[in-house]
Amino acid sequence: MKKILVIDDEAMIVDVMKVILEDMGYQVTGFQNSQEGETDALENDYDLILIDVRMPGKNGAEVTESILKAKPESKILIITAHPTDPLAKRALDAGAKTLLKKPFEMAKILDFLKDEGPKA
Amino acid sequence: MPMKKSVDYSLQDFISKSEELLDNVGDVEELVGEVHTEVEEKINSEIRRRSIESIEKSVDLQIKGYAEVSISEDEMKATADFYPPTGEMEPIELDYIKELLDSKGITTGIDWDGIKEAIFKCNTERIQVTDVVIARGVKAVDEVPEHLIIEDHLTKESSSPDYESGRVDFKEISPFVLVKEGQVLARNTPKEPSKIGSTIRGKAIAYTTVKITPIKPGKNTRVEGDCIVAGCDGRFEHKKSSFWVNEVLVVSSDIDYKTGHINFPGDVIIKGEIKDGFRVHSGGTVYCVKTMDASEVISQKDLIVKQGIIGRNKGRVKVAGRAEAKFVENCYLEAKSEIFVENGILNSAIHTLKRLELGKKGIIIGGKIYAQDGVTATQIGSALGPRTEIYCGIDYSVEQKLEWIRDKNIELALKQKQVERKLKAASEGKEKLIEVQEKLKQAIHRMNEAAKSLIFQLDKNEEADVIVKGSIFPGVYIEICHLSHVVSREMKRVRFRLDKNKGRVVAEPLGSLEKAV
Numbered sequence: 245m246k247k248i249l250v251i252d253d254e255a256m257i258v259d260v261m262k263v264i265l266e267d268m269g270y271q272v273t274g275f276q277n278s279q280e281g282e283t284d285a286l287e288n289d290y291d292l293i294l295i296d297v298r299m300p301g302k303n304g305a306e307v308t309e310s311i312l313k314a315k316p317e318s319k320i321l322i323i324t325a326h327p328t329d330p331l332a333k334r335a336l337d338a339g340a341k342t343l344l345k346k347p348f349e350m351a352k353i354l355d356f357l358k359d360e361g362p363k364a
Numbered sequence: 365m366p367m368k369k370s371v372d373y374s375l376q377d378f379i380s381k382s383e384e385l386l387d388n389v390g391d392v393e394e395l396v397g398e399v400h401t402e403v404e405e406k407i408n409s410e411i412r413r414r415s416i417e418s419i420e421k422s423v424d425l426q427i428k429g430y431a432e433v434s435i436s437e438d439e440m441k442a443t444a445d446f447y448p449p450t451g452e453m454e455p456i457e458l459d460y461i462k463e464l465l466d467s468k469g470i471t472t473g474i475d476w477d478g479i480k481e482a483i484f485k486c487n488t489e490r491i492q493v494t495d496v497v498i499a500r501g502v503k504a505v506d507e508v509p510e511h512l513i514i515e516d517h518l519t520k521e522s523s524s525p526d527y528e529s530g531r532v533d534f535k536e537i538s539p540f541v542l543v544k545e546g547q548v549l550a551r552n553t554p555k556e557p558s559k560i561g562s563t564i565r566g567k568a569i570a571y572t573t574v575k576i577t578p579i580k581p582g583k584n585t586r587v588e589g590d591c592i593v594a595g596c597d598g599r600f601e602h603k604k605s606s607f608w609v610n611e612v613l614v615v616s617s618d619i620d621y622k623t624g625h626i627n628f629p630g631d632v633i634i635k636g637e638i639k640d641g642f643r644v645h646s647g648g649t650v651y652c653v654k655t656m657d658a659s660e661v662i663s664q665k666d667l668i669v670k671q672g673i674i675g676r677n678k679g680r681v682k683v684a685g686r687a688e689a690k691f692v693e694n695c696y697l698e699a700k701s702e703i704f705v706e707n708g709i710l711n712s713a714i715h716t717l718k719r720l721e722l723g724k725k726g727i728i729i730g731g732k733i734y735a736q737d738g739v740t741a742t743q744i745g746s747a748l749g750p751r752t753e754i755y756c757g758i759d760y761s762v763e764q765k766l767e768w769i770r771d772k773n774i775e776l777a778l779k780q781k782q783v784e785r786k787l788k789a790a791s792e793g794k795e796k797l798i799e800v801q802e803k804l805k806q807a808i809h810r811m812n813e814a815a816k817s818l819i820f821q822l823d824k825n826e827e828a829d830v831i832v833k834g835s836i837f838p839g840v841y842i843e844i845c846h847l848s849h850v851v852s853r854e855m856k857r858v859r860f861r862l863d864k865n866k867g868r869v870v871a872e873p874l875g876s877l878e879k880a881v
Contacts, residue, residue, distance in 0.1 A: 256778070263777035264770075267805070268812045327841040328751045333850040341867070342848040343841075350770040351763045352846045354819040 246357055247289070250274045251281030251307065252296035252323060257347055261294070270357070278302040285311045285318070292356055294344065296323040297331045305334035312339040319356060323348060429456035429487060433468055433498070439563035440501035442470050444479070445494040446486035455487035465499070471566045473500040504561030504571035511576045512550040512592065514607055518543070518600050541600040542628065543609055549585060549600065550592040550607065582608030597629030597647065611648070619644060619659070631665070640676065649685070656681070656689075666701075673697065675712065687716075709733070711750060715760045727834075728752060734760040738828040745837035745851070757828035757845035757862065762821055769815045773808055780804040830860040831874065844869050 258274035275281030278299040297304035320340040324332040429449035482496045561569030584595040598609040611630035618636030631648035640658040649665040658676040666685040675695025687699040691707045698715040706723035711730035719737040727743040730750035745752040787797045840851040844862040849869035857874035
């Protein structure tokens with residue numbers, strides 16, 4: 245079973261993603277606190293990590309940088325309201341694969357979870 | 365033979381005898397004068413007696429029934445007045461009428477039943493029956509050659525709007541007559557034979573042949589039995605001498621309140637503008653000579669706009685084929701095939717399953733571009749302009765479906781969370797809540813199954829690229845096959861493509877590529 249980690253300070257997003265993605269057969273772990281999420285990502289292996297870019301405490305770009313520094317093979321998708329948000333760009337520069345427009349983009353998540361998904 | 369003795373009529377003799385006679389007359393007058401009064405009285409008395417007798421006799425005047433006949437000037441009608449008999453006199457007999465008609469020379473078109481009825485009424489009710497038409501001439505029947513008659517409703521003016529309802533949508537009124545393939549356009553009327561006419565006096569009236577301008581079926585029509593039907597869907601048009609179905613609708617004016625919305629099965633050529641708020645739906649290609657202003661245009665083939673498309677953030681254009689315009693502003697434009705824009709795209713949402721090409725000076729500023737095979741432009745973004753996003757390599761139509769599923773799923777998931785919370789707090793009625801929760805789960809699952817099958821239909825073009833012949837500005841967002849790239853500095857003559865090995869979007873100078881090619 246593929247494992248997905250969702251880090252987003254909005255409870256609604258985390259809840260909804262859990263309901264939908266778990267029904268699809270994925271194991272979903274959610275964190276509203278960015279640092280807790282980062283710690284979990286560093287301690288566990290995930291097939292896909294979804295991170296909100298604008299969060300209190302550590303922002304999504306910082307979390308991405310931290311995870312990819314320790315685990316460069318991680319597939320990280322950044323959740324953002326605006327694709328041109330400088331923080332989103334920073335996360336991309338750090339190695340995040342793509343941006344998910346809020347609340348999330350189903351097509352991209354499923355595409356990255358496909359075995360023959362985007363090269364990442 | 366002895367000669368008769370001649371009388372002496374000499375003048376002298378005549379005068380003398382006349383004078384003698386005059387003397388005698390004078391004597392007689394004197395005598396007469398004495399008896400005059402007596403004789404005169406007797407004569408007058410006799411006259412009075414006879415007059416009174418005559419008047420008395422006239423009161424009891426006995427008259428037989430009779431009729432008076434009049435004939436119209438053109439001899440096409442005879443009328444009669446029937447007078448009843450008086451006292452014990454003879455009633456009107458049919459033979460009498462026959463004789464009367466004979467005497468007048470009336471031989472044709474006699475209404476014997478009408479005459480008998482009038483006679484009966486006149487005789488039995490003893491009343492005058494007047495103005496009875498007793499004979500009518502027979503008009504000549506003109507010859508009408510075989511000809512086609514166009515169906516009435518096709519040639520009538522379009523019905524007037526219902527002003528009284530107070531809800532007239534003038535946009536819905538169309539002056540065009542649209543027909544469907546197989547619809548009856550005209551029916552054949554067989555030849556009507558001629559017939560010689562006659563006056564009531566039996567005089568022949570000649571017939572003529574009616575002159576009919578023959579109307580011939582034209583293009584896109586065919587014969588079916590006695591009818592001419594439309595050979596295709598289109599606009600019915602006709603002149604004096606022919607009719608046809610046009611697959612192409614040519615509107616010489618603007619599309620506005622004069623024309624109303626256009627909904628045409630074939631190609632539409634608009635020589636004017638499409639005004640704000642008007643719809644054009646075409647089963648073929650739409651060709652607009654001027655601009656399209658905040659309109660809704662749906663074309664089953666191509667769209668060619670010689671000027672621009674001004675969407676005012678409400679214009680929606682959907683094309684099953686290729687789209688071409690000079691510029692596009694604040695508009696939603698979707699084309700299954702290529703899109704070519706000569707000058708620029710400003711703040712618009714552009715969708716194509718092929719490639720978006722711009723002209724030599726073509727710029728894209730603001731908005732979102734979804735072009736599966738890529739984009740070629742001279743300039744993308746601007747130093748201070750609005751955000752510009754370019755998405756390539758992905759079938760936007762599948763993504764749109766997945767977004768719809770996502771929205772429904774979010775709705776269902778939120779409801780499920782609500783039910784979950786209620787279930788935790790509830791002390792009774794849990795069964796019902798569990799039932800609802802189960803239903804929501806099933807609904808989400810069905811949606812997810814649909815989403816999973818769609819993702820395998822997500823046609824991707826990993827060769828899609830973004831070619832910038834001029835400049836691309838910082839902040840422009842480029843996504844190829846779901847991999848993101850944000851332009852961080854101004855770049856000139858550059859190509860963005862997917863580097864499959866690196867798993868990201870890379871930029872390379874356009875010059876080197878051109879040399880390589």
